Amino acid sequence: MLFSMGRPRNFDEKQVLESVREQFWNQGYAATSLQDLTDATGLGKGSLYGAFGDKRQLFLHVLDGYRDEQLNGVRAVLTGPGTAFERLTLLVEGVAAGFTEDPQRRGCLLVNSTSELHSNDPDVVSRARTTYQAVEDLLIACVKEAQDDGTVEPDADAQELGRLLLAVMQGIEFLAKTGMGGPALLQISHAALKQLSRH
Amino acid sequence: MLFSMGRPRNFDEKQVLESVREQFWNQGYAATSLQDLTDATGLGKGSLYGAFGDKRQLFLHVLDGYRDEQLNGVRAVLTGPGTAFERLTLLVEGVAAGFTEDPQRRGCLLVNSTSELHSNDPDVVSRARTTYQAVEDLLIACVKEAQDDGTVEPDADAQELGRLLLAVMQGIEFLAKTGMGGPALLQISHAALKQLSRH
DNA sequence: GTTGTTCTTTACCGTATGGTCCATAACTAG
DNA sequence: CTAGTTATGGACCATACGGTAAAGAACAAC
Secondary structure (H helix, E strand, C coil): CCCCCCCCCCCCHHHHHHHHHHHHHHHCCCCCCHHHHHHHHCCCHHHHHHHHCCHHHHHHHHHHHHHHHHHHHHHHHHCCCCCHHHHHHHHHHHHHHHHHHCCCCCCCHHHHHHHHHCCCCHHHHHHHHHHHHHHHHHHHHHHHHHHHCCCECCCCCHHHHHHHHHHHHHHHHHHHHCCCCHHHHHHHHHHHHHHHECC | CCCCCCCCCCCCHHHHHHHHHHHHHHHCCCCCCHHHHHHHHCCCHHHHHHHHCCHHHHHHHHHHHHHHHHHHHHHHHHCCCCCHHHHHHHHHHHHHHHHHHCCCCCCCHHHHHHHHHCCCCHHHHHHHHHHHHHHHHHHHHHHHHHHHCCCECCCCCHHHHHHHHHHHHHHHHHHHHCCCCHHHHHHHHHHHHHHHECC
16 A cells, blocks of 8 residues: 555656657757657657656756766776876867767757757756866866876976866867868867877 | 839838847747747837848848858957967957856857757858858968967967867857856966967 | 838737646556 | 556647738838
8 A cells, every 4th residue: 555556657768868868969959849759759748747847857857867978988088098198189089080970960968958058047057067167177187197197298287288178179069060070170189189298 | 113112111220130139149049939039129020021031031141240240350350450479369368258258158149059050050050161161261370470470389280270279269168158267268268379389 | 192112010820839637547555 | 356556648728939911001203
């Protein structure tokens, strides 16, 4: 009596969230209608609302999952194997290479969402802020490591260089959306890393 | 008979376009309704449609005007008075300073529009591409000038440095939207320029 | 004045929107 | 079986959407 299970769910929550994410990723928040979401997931409105709340809650839910994944990915690279400089290279060039390989060039969902909603949605902004602060911290730590092993000029300001790398990564992301060619994107990432190394 | 003037317009086209631009700037394309536009301009739908066509045409019209203004502004700075390095500094720091001063942080309308619509609107992408290609060219030319007067290492690749500056500018723009502090934004612009100068 | 043309205003259209409700189905506990 | 609970799927709602049509107003030419 205390625990009646009720009718079991007919869908895989992970799969549904993935479909929803694809929709928001493809069209953005405002341009995605509830019908788009029900079409993409196969669920009725009732199920969607019962399980995740309204459109906005669902969006934030998806965004949180995405942010966690991405942040873990960045952390994995920057604290992974290889020298500190190699890890920085892997990350920064990875951004450019990712776009070179993806013809659709949808970019990062968190970046897109921030760009679309930053003026009118403080919740999205706060997610963006904490996330990129975390990435910044990881970058700075990695730059310091590279200074310790002598790859990067020890007298340089690690914070300054870490933030610069963060900005360059985001700049590449944007320029990719303008249709800048893959080689040019890679050139930018090379340039940024070249500036880092001792000279 | 050949030239009947008909009823004269009751509005100032420039003023209307400015109001429309503010709306699109504040809310983005998809989130701006026709009613928002009629409210902002004071015009009826009929007038708006008669004068500028539908929502999309009106948007592109506004975007073109904005792009021209911005590009002229960049050109004015990069080909204006002062040494080449001073002009580059003025431009790059100007991006950061602009955000520091604007509490709303709406950013550049062309950037916002590109971010929102690049996946589904080739017309917007093509406008972005030509614009940023033009800015890139101006930057590269200015870097070359700085190399000629000895401020920047003459053996460096001017194209590479110009593109790097472009990316950093766009990176700053994005990070501003995430709420990064003004001093940090300025620090990034300083870092980029510091990398340029001979060492 | 009349005619021709253009602009403005309002009413209107069909549809899509985000969101709710409810009858019913599917399950567990007893 | 019955009672309790939860999920489903479609009906339903008010409203907002982008866009059109039509009637009248304001002007120039004559």
